């Protein structure tokens with residue numbers, strides 16, 4: 001080997017491994033908190049997948065105070081040329097159904113180097129972790145689910161480390177959540193709402209619509225920031241159905257097929273999640289709300305010079321961001337005394353003039369169907385009333401907000417039209433129910449039919465749907481149901497004019513998006529007004545419509 005080649009080879013070997021560099025290691029390491037050894041009760045009775053409750057013993061370890069930032073991840077990409085996904089799921093108005101161009105660095109929602117890195121996937125997070133461990137000689141790793149829950153709870157037994165928060169008013173001090181800021185921007189950019197959606201809309205404002213610079217909210221009792229929300233966090237464990245077979249020593253659950261990994265915490269978009277609530281993500285899914293933080297055995301290491309320099313820059317970014325937030329105007333007070341009148345196909349809504357200073361105007365939002373998502377109907381209203389024609393049979397809802405400085409208040413208590421009488425024979429849309437419970441409405445994935453009833457695990461076992469049906473000719477009618485279900489269920493009981501006529505089983509259709517028409521019972525209906533009630537006996541089913549045919 002010629003001398004110049006030898007020198008080049010040696011040079012490359014030293015810079016790529018940094019083995020002899022000691023404190024001159026240029027790699028930024030996570031800023032960590034020491035998590036004391038202890039034991040805790042893992043799980044929650046809130047959901048089947050977080051049971052059985054069980055005791056877990058945790059050895060002393062350390063955990064990143066913050067989610068890993070874009071700035072830290074950049075070093076890994078530059079050093080390794082790692083093939084990070086070039087698409088990201090964060091289409092707000094499409095609710096993550098589509099990917100858009102843009103990666104960990106270029107995605108549309110990135111505004112700071114000190115935001116958590118997202119638009120990666122579990123594989124990229126794992127590759128970063130392995131690279132950092134190799135570069136530093138410290139066995140950095142993703143936390144296990146048990147470690148994460150122990151560290152997030154930080155000795156508390158309440159839903160959140162800051163207690164319970166049933167009215168969702170406290171959360172904005174502790175977590176970047178789907179708050180009034182997020183709602184104002186979501187309605188503006190995506191014409192959609194967090195209201196009536198997963199986790200609901202928080203009754204507070206944090207002045208951050210998308211992912212926040214890490215560490216802007218109060219830390220938990222162990223010194224960890226952003227555990228409740230900001231971005232959700234991908235973990236070492238393979239996804240497990242529940243805790244029947246998971247380790248009790250704090251280590252990660254690993255199985256052979258392992259295509260999905262556990263996640264914890266909510267996000268700015270998926271709202272705040274209690275410490276014990278579980279999630280999962282396919283290993284190759286690259287999303288705009290999915291990040292991670294790191295763990296390490298033993299006490300938190302001292303900060304290297306590169307890490308100290310990173311901390312200085314992060315602190316400056318946090319201070320600048322805090323200054324921006326501090327000068328934002330407060331959100332308007334909600335509008336009160338909203339009333340609805342329905343007269344000959346005309347709906348009139350009125351409300352009290354806001355006493356809040358500086359109110360510029362009002363906006364009226366409408367749900368096409370009661371329990372759906374509010375969409376903007378009218379804006380820049382300066383009077384305190386609004387009128388439109390409505391002749392449908394479904395209940396629709398309206399809400400009013402006050403606006404100042406382009407910020408809108410929390411929604412007023414919704415007001416609703418009355419359900420009309422659906423004329424049969426013909427199809428009765430599920431969403432035309434006069435009354436419904438233990439379920440929610442979503443745009444259907446069926447070929448047609450508008451909305452269908454669903455819920456967290458499909459329609460709930462206590463759901464009740466009442467239909468007002470107007471019959472032109474008394475007689476025997478054949479019922480049909482348009483349903484979807486991943487498994488055989490106990491179905492529902494059918495009542496005509498409050499008298500039980502029998503039970504309809506819902507058999508599995510192949511999944512929640514596989515719709516089938518199921519033949520039902522025959523029913524006697526009188527001429528004129530009748531009610532048909534469906535009383536759910538199980539969960540895990542969906543209903544798009546029922547049909548009532550003359551025999």
Ligand SMILES: [Ca+2]
Nearest residue numbers: 176177179208
């Ligand atoms: Ca927010």
Ligand SMILES: [Ca+2]
Nearest residue numbers: 226229231265
């Ligand atoms: Ca988080």
Ligand SMILES: [Ca+2]
Nearest residue numbers: 429449451544
């Ligand atoms: Ca429907």
